[in-house]
Amino acid sequence: MLRVDALHAHYGRAHILQGVSFSVAKGDALVLLGRNGAGKSTTFKSLIGLVRPTSGRIAFDGQDIAGHEPHVIARAGLGYVPEERRIFTDLTVMENLEVGRLPARDGQPPWTPERLFGIFPNLAAMRTRPGGRMSGGEQQMLAIARTLMGNPRLILLDEPSEGLAPVIVEQMVHAIRAMRDGGVTVVLAEQNLHFALAVADHATIIEKGRIAWAGRVAELQADAGLRETWLAL
Amino acid sequence: MAGLHKSFGGVRAVEDVSFEVAAGEMLALIGPNGAGKSTCFNMLNGQIRPDGGSIRLAGHDITGQKPRRVARQGVGRTFQITATFASMTVRENVQVALLAHHRRIWRFLRPAGGEFRAEAEALLERLDLLPQAERAAGILAYGDLKRLELAVALAGAPRLLLMDEPTAGMAPAERVALMRLARTLATGTGLAILFTEHDMDVVFGSADRILVLNRGVLIAAGNADTIRADPGVREVYLGSGVTTGGH
Amino acid sequence: MSMALPPCRRTKRCGSCAPPEPVSALLVQLLSGLSGASSLFLVAAGLTVIFGVTRVVNFSHGSLTMLGAYLGWSILTRLPRGPEYFVLGIVLTALATAGIGALIEMLLLRRIYRAPELLQLLFTFGIVLVVQDAAQFLWGPNDLPLPRAPWLRSFVTIAGERVPFYDLVLIGIGPLVLAALWLLFTRTRWGTLVRAATQDREMVAALGVDQRRLFTTVFALGAGLAGMGGALALPDASANLQIDLNIITDAFVVVVVGGLGSLPGAFLASLLIGVLQSFGIVLFPQATLVLVFVIMAAVLVVRPNGLLGRAPAVARGAGQGFAAIRPAVPLLLRLGAAALVLAVLAPLAVGPFVLSVMTEMLIAMLFAASLHFMMGPGGMASFGHAAWFGIGAYAAAFAVKGLALGMGAGLLLAPLLAGVAAALFGWFVVRLSGVYLAMLTLAFAQIVWAAMFQAVEITGGDNGVLGVWPAPWAADRRVFYWLVLALCVGATLLLRRVLYAPFGYALRASRDSELRAEAIGLDTTLLRLAAFTLAGAAAGLAGGLAAFSKGSVFPGFISISRSVDGLLMVLLGGVQSMAGPVVGAVAYTGLFDLLLLATDQWRAMLGLAIIVLVLVFPQGIAGSIHRLWLRGREA
Incomplete structure (x- = not known):
């Protein structure tokens, strides 16, 4: 589904990504782990085209999307939910969803507001509320729902649990499972290991812009030494 | 220090909340997103005017005063999104805070580089930032930036320190170190610390007392065991423990 | 550069020609103010919409208004004089300026969206200079009044006062345009996308929306409004070369008073300013412009973000770090001392x-x-x-x-x-x-x-x-x-x-x-x-x-232009050090004074120079040189 090869990216003069490679199969869920500043967010921004990678290949569904415009990549079926959520605070819930709407894709039932309200019941009660008057958890749900309106085949979730109360994080676990049931491949960046382990099958650890470890989530769960080394747990 | 009392009426974000922090105490304020934690913080340091109620610091009424007045009365704070002076060096960041604390800002001709240099460096030493003293704050790593912000807040010699999600975005090892430092400050200097936090390991590990806020109302208060066992808190905030490592 | 006050606009802003009777003309004065407010609103609405989405303060917006006036003059003088042809002419003018706006956006502005705010302002000021010389070349230096058809000269009697019919037409157009814009922005998908892009254009792109097309259409809409405003003011004034800077100042004031990005705010503020200017002429004929300042000051004291504005959100990606200001290196100090000695001995x-x-x-x-x-x-x-x-x-x-x-x-x-x-x-x-x-x-x-x-x-x-x-x-x-x-x-x-x-x-x-x-x-x-x-x-x-x-x-x-001179000097030398403005001032005075001001088309030359400089060095001249130097060192 998605294969990233030797991705390099710079922010100004800082060499943030120094050869990131990973791949994720259709229907799978992969988590990128690593501390703050390791390069998880920059990886996502490079994938969606908000940061122009300096070199490397990004193959999405067989086509190379590295260096393309964000809207081209999004229309190709790559969805992105940023770490800061970036809800349009002046727009209502329904309008936020409208901005994210893209045509349906072959062989996949399109996401509609009604279908999304099934996964995020909190949103159903606040269709006309401006995004700015929602709590952090509700905004996070709206951000995900908005991206799903584009009927992505793969969704990038940047720290979806950050700053959320544990009880909301639990709802997020269910939402991600529902997404996967809907046929969406998931790649998420996380710091909350418990959350990551609850939703992903594969994990990749990024450290200082490089891949430090890759494997199955179960291995990570079993190996305390590994966690200690790379995640300082 | 006499403690702090406040209550608000009218505002939907925070309704009739009252609590006290004693000198040397570490008090955690937790609750779901949108419960009113940040609103409480912003009222405490003067960024938002409360619609009702009062805030008293060591007997003085500081309700509704502007942030800089509140700061001068001895309330320091750190922000959820760190706020430091990016174009200035680490040392200059602390120096300008010391200059502000000692009311030495309105001097136009004397070079500032030497002012309070020793004090600034002592503070940086304490926070393990001295090796970074000559680097611009804007290029610091995240954890260093958080500690610099703390150093700047401490330069004002506060009696009460407000920390808004002090460990968010930090590696777990850094979290432990930072909260240990906060504890040293509290017991060593009698500093009162009020902090919000989503990492339950940090909250249960370091707070003397915990307040739980939900929809602007205090729903529970007590030590770690009391809070963990409280069914109301479990329902609105803690959940079953799947994503927090289980409690 | 010399500027003159706009020529007498019959009833507006006119201190020197005979003022109407103060008390009996109160109603006429009010209606006249309201009618002036309409074309001001169109221009300000275009400015605020363009700013909202592109985050570019379009200095050349006044130039588009001026082009609208000139184009409107050229079109209307070639059409028959009936009201229906007047409407047709206005629509054609609006479409023409919208087209020009789209071209400007696609050829020029598109390239500088990532540049620092100030450079963008300078860039659009460069366009102002070029358009000024172009307009003078095409239409000549004289004012071009529109020969007024009989229906444009007719009066309506209200409460015993004769009110120009055209004033009433203008008064109606303002609310109509406001309503149309409101529907466009709240009831269409395009409008929803524009409002979203106003807040966070990067996120809009990441959701699959082609920003470039959105920006071009928004700019065309704003330019069309500006052109329409310019053409609509024709019967009351004339097409002249001072419109650009006069209207942009008024539009800036309206936008600031109304609240940046707020269309209803712009409407209210244009009414306020239009009416007060109109009455100001009667009450304080010598101080109409100071009055504008007093109004603005009064509003900003009570509402710092304008009548209907909100605190400006920190625009995404705008949090650029400032480079630390460092004392000059010893070499530079020695060079400075040497230059000073030379300067002392020079006479x-x-x-x-x-x-x-x-x-x-x-x-x-x-x-x-x-x-x-x-x-x-x-x-x-x-x-x-x-x-x-x-x-x-x-x-x-x-x-x-x-x-x-x-x-x-x-x-x-x-x-x-x-x-x-x-x-x-x-x-x-x-x-x-x-x-x-x-x-x-x-x-x-x-x-x-x-x-x-x-x-x-x-x-x-x-x-x-x-x-x-x-x-x-x-x-x-x-x-x-x-x-x-x-x-x-x-x-x-x-x-x-x-x-x-x-x-x-x-x-x-x-x-x-x-x-x-x-x-x-x-x-x-x-x-x-x-x-x-x-x-x-x-x-x-x-x-x-x-x-x-x-x-x-x-x-x-x-x-x-003197303010802009200063900005050019600072940007030329670089903002990061105190040596920057010194070097910039010397270089700028030497270069531009001696070379550019010697030609007749100095405005166009200076404008083109600014445009080219910003296009070639979108990060500022000093910044670009600094980066080149760093790259050279790394290589």
Whole structure:
């Protein structure tokens, strides 16, 4: 589904990504782990085209999307939910969803507001509320729902649990499972290991812009030494 | 220090909340997103005017005063999104805070580089930032930036320190170190610390007392065991423990 | 560059022709004000919509209005005179300017969306200059009044008063356009996307929306509104070359008073300003433009973000880091000392022409250094810095001619009055930031310009104040040069010293993070005000010296182009160090004064130079060179 090869990216003069490679199969869920500043967010921004990678290949569904415009990549079926959520605070819930709407894709039932309200019941009660008057958890749900309106085949979730109360994080676990049931491949960046382990099958650890470890989530769960080394747990 | 009392009426974000922090105490304020934690913080340091109620610091009424007045009365704070002076060096960041604390800002001709240099460096030493003293704050790593912000807040010699999600975005090892430092400050200097936090390991590990806020109302208060066992808190905030490592 | 007040617009803004009867004409005056408000609203609405999405403050918006007036004139004079053809002509004009706007966006603006705000402003100012010369080339220098068809001259009797029918038409158009825009923005997918892009265009792109097409259509809409506003004002005025800067100042004021990005706010503010201007003519014929300032001040005191505006959100991606300001390296210090020695000895070696250019360079240096003080460490990018320069110059002239005092008193009064004026204006300005601040300072400068222009008894109006000569002891060009050298270098060094004093630290701290600065007990507003005042006083000193150097003072001392000169100097040299403005001033005065001003089409040449410079170095000249140098070192 998605294969990233030797991705390099710079922010100004800082060499943030120094050869990131990973791949994720259709229907799978992969988590990128690593501390703050390791390069998880920059990886996502490079994938969606908000940061122009300096070199490397990004193959999405067989086509190379590295260096393309964000809207081209999004229309190709790559969805992105940023770490800061970036809800349009002046727009209502329904309008936020409208901005994210893209045509349906072959062989996949399109996401509609009604279908999304099934996964995020909190949103159903606040269709006309401006995004700015929602709590952090509700905004996070709206951000995900908005991206799903584009009927992505793969969704990038940047720290979806950050700053959320544990009880909301639990709802997020269910939402991600529902997404996967809907046929969406998931790649998420996380710091909350418990959350990551609850939703992903594969994990990749990024450290200082490089891949430090890759494997199955179960291995990570079993190996305390590994966690200690790379995640300082 | 006499403690702090406040209550608000009218505002939907925070309704009739009252609590006290004693000198040397570490008090955690937790609750779901949108419960009113940040609103409480912003009222405490003067960024938002409360619609009702009062805030008293060591007997003085500081309700509704502007942030800089509140700061001068001895309330320091750190922000959820760190706020430091990016174009200035680490040392200059602390120096300008010391200059502000000692009311030495309105001097136009004397070079500032030497002012309070020793004090600034002592503070940086304490926070393990001295090796970074000559680097611009804007290029610091995240954890260093958080500690610099703390150093700047401490330069004002506060009696009460407000920390808004002090460990968010930090590696777990850094979290432990930072909260240990906060504890040293509290017991060593009698500093009162009020902090919000989503990492339950940090909250249960370091707070003397915990307040739980939900929809602007205090729903529970007590030590770690009391809070963990409280069914109301479990329902609105803690959940079953799947994503927090289980409690 | 010289500018003149707009020619008499029949009932609006007219101080010199016979005013209508004050009391009985109250209704006519009100309706006239409302009708003027309509075309102002169209222009301001276009400006605010374009800014909302592209985050570019489009200085050339007034030029689009001017083009609308000229195009409208060309189209309407070729059409039959019936009302239906008038409507057709207006629609064609709106479409034509929309097309021109789309072209400007696609060919030029698209390339600078990632450039710093100030460079964008400069860039669109370059377009203003080019369009001005182009319009003069195409339509000639004379005003072109529209021959008015009978229906345009007809009157309607309301409450016993004869009201021009066309005024009523205009009054109806404002609310109609507002309603149409409101429907467009709230009821269509395009409108929803535009509102989303206003907040976070990057996120909109990441959701699959082609921003480029969105931006082009928005710009075309704004340009069409501007053109329509220009054409609609034709029957009441004429197509002329002053429309661009006059309307842009009014539009800036409307947008700031209404609240940036708020269409209903722009509507309310245009009504307010239109009506008050209309009544102001009756009540205070000599102070109409000062009245605009008073209105704006009053609104901003009560509502700092305008009538219906909200606190400006920090635009995404706008949080650019400021480079640390560092003392110059020893080599640079030695070079500076050597240059100073040469400058002191120069009069012994060079002729009078070179000496006068050098005098001009020194004055420019202090002017640029004072602007840099405000922009760099102060974080307040002023687009109207010429105001303080001009006030200083007029103060010096007034001391010599009006009060019959000597040069010494003039040079004392210049920074003093400029500082006091800066403190007064600054009180409003320092609460704002970014483009708000740039717009407001520009509007203030235009108002000071207009005040000097209108106060004929004191300033001589367009004729200026002549015979402002140095005292006898400094009458010798060389002695005067040494005086200028001592004062300019001394004041520049003083500014530098303040920067490294506790005050300078606190000022930079306030700029870096207002939140943090307040949290450690700094009064950021007061700090910024003090910096604003200091910079204003320094610019005033430069203006005072300029008055004695030239021997005369004209309203042109306060022109927008002088403010832009200062900005170009600072940006040319680089914002990061105190050496920047010094180098920039010398380079700019040398280059542009000698080369560009020698040609007739200097406006177009300067405009093109600005456009090319910004296109080639979108990160600023100094920044680009710095980056090239770094790249060279790494290679």
